[in-house]
Amino acid sequence: MSGEIILETPRLILTMWGKGDAELIRQLHSTVETTRYLSGAAPWTLEKAEDRLKSWFGEQARDGVTKYKMLRRDDGRFIGRAGFSRFQEERDRGEFELGYSIRKDAWANGYATEIAGSLSDWFFQRGFARRFIAFTHPENTASQRVLRKIGMQYRSPIVIDGVAGLCFEMSR
Numbered sequence: 001m002s003g004e005i006i007l008e009t010p011r012l013i014l015t016m017w018g019k020g021d022a023e024l025i026r027q028l029h030s031t032v033e034t035t036r037y038l039s040g041a042a043p044w045t046l047e048k049a050e051d052r053l054k055s056w057f058g059e060q061a062r063d064g065v066t067k068y069k070m071l072r073r074d075d076g077r078f079i080g081r082a083g084f085s086r087f088q089e090e091r092d093r094g095e096f097e098l099g100y101s102i103r104k105d106a107w108a109n110g111y112a113t114e115i116a117g118s119l120s121d122w123f124f125q126r127g128f129a130r131r132f133i134a135f136t137h138p139e140n141t142a143s144q145r146v147l148r149k150i151g152m153q154y155r156s157p158i159v160i161d162g163v164a165g166l167c168f169e170m171s172r
Contacts, residue, residue: 012070025044
């Protein structure tokens with residue numbers, strides 16, 4: 001495990017990325033199955049993973065928060081990413097958006113609910129904002145269950161990069 005621990009849960013640790021972690025990100029999003037609910041839906045190339053990694057370093061420097069590397073506490077195994085980014089549309093000043101992605105071989109273990117719930121508490125304790133949003137693809141019922149389980153409320157439909165989605169929000 002490298003980097004400062006950002007957040008710990010009973011089973012998970014979030015840390016900042018290392019400069020050489022683009023391959024982990026590419027592997028996380030390497031199949032149609034693991035990207036089908038993301039805008040674009042195509043498996044990520046190493047170049048896309050490197051670009052995303054650079055953007056996360058920039059977000060951390062600018063906003064003090066980003067999407068972090070998620071590891072299992074018991075063995076340090078990489079299982080995904082989770083955190084907050086600013087989502088900006090033309091009509092708003094930017095809202096913090098919760099997001100997470102978990103490796104397919106770690107699905108159905110409750111990790112998404114555990115990290116999303118812990119991140120929401122952490123977000124409000126740190127005083128980033130009084131509310132945040134999250135998006136899901138309309139067919140991603142598992143993610144919708146996670147968002148509702150942690151107390152998020154459905155807000156409205158949304159289109160992001162030409163893809164229809166559902167927007168949820170949570171207020172302090």
